[in-house]
Amino acid sequence: MSTAALALGRLGADVIVHGRDVTAGREVVEALTDAGAEATFVDADFTDPDAVQELAAATRDWTDGLDLLVNNAGGLFRDGRLVGPGIEQTFHVNHLAPYLLTAELLGHLREGARVVTTASDAHRGASLDLSQVRDTEDYSGMAAYSHSKLANVLFASELAHRLEATGRRVTSNSLHPGFIPGSQFGRFLPGPLTSLFRLIGAVPGTSSVADGAAELLHVAVADDTADHSGEYFSGQQPVPPAPAARDPDAATRLWRHSAEMLGIDEPLPVGSDTRAADSAA
Known part of the structure; x- marks a missing residue:
């Protein structure tokens, strides 16, 4: 970042x-x-909902509006533990905290603003299962990460839908920044795996930190992405995400359950039939 x-x-x-x-x-x-x-x-500690709300309050105090909100959380944790309102930390840090931050800043986004959420092609190995985010008994760091990145893609898509349905001229997209061994992605892995993660940077097909930044900036500020919303970008192009990330019912379910987990009102409420109408169109 x-x-x-x-x-x-x-x-x-x-x-x-x-x-x-x-x-x-x-x-x-x-x-x-x-x-x-x-x-x-x-x-701000993204395992703590109060800290996220304080970050949002500080942002509102420091600015009179936002043109760009980048949700860039990407924690991969060795050990499973419950944080905040009893939620597994990977899901909380990577999805719930950005969801809450975005909800708190919706009224602060200027017309024409963009919300960009960093996801990952790791989402392609996951299916949405909200029952697993309150349990760490069979925890796998990579599985939890993939699940949280699926949530990122679904969140960005649902946000785009709700912004459009409520008449807001704000876009929302997600992106795959590439596999970036030079980032801090693996900093919570055990020592030997962290070293291996760094060494993978020499393998063709991996990306540099600069490559990842270029992917993000393309979605965030490029003229040719200004009118895109609800899309998933990779290689600076919109590409289809996994089928599990294109399920409108799953996106709606995730949105509503996220609000329930955090104990907040559902942001940008819309009629229950609008997603179905969009899907049928």
Whole structure:
């Protein structure tokens, strides 16, 4: 995210940087400031819904509106544990926290704004099973990650649908940034696996951090993606996600159950038949 943030700053954007690593976050802000951008850092723990709401409040206080919201959470955790309202941490960090942050900032998005959610082609190995997010008995880090990335694609699609249905001129898309061993993706893996993850960077077909940033920026600011919404991008092109990510009933179910898990009102409520009508069209 730091590479993309620096690029956005150089394009003239004011940037709010979020993360749990205060030192790294402040280094990004310093680099942005050196590049002539306005930037601030807000630390927030995405395992804590209260911290997410505080991040949203700080964002509203610091700005008079947002042109771009990037949901870039991508934690892969070695051990399963329940956090927040009793939810498995991978699902909470990668899906529920961005869902809550977006819900809190919906009224702060300017007309023409874009919401970009970083997903992954790892979603192609998952099917939506909301019963598993309250249980860690058979936890698998990669399976949990894949499930959370499926949730990202479904969330971005459902958000696009609801924004359109409620007359908001805001787009929502998700993307696959590539497999990026140079990122912090595997920082919670056991030591030997972390080393292997780094070594994979030499394998053809993997992506650099800069490649991943380019994918994100293409969806976030390129003119030719401005009118796209509800799509999944890979290789800087809209591509079909997995069948499980194209299920409108699953997207609606995820949206509503996410609100229930967090104990909040359903954001952007729409009639129950609108998705069915869209699917039949």
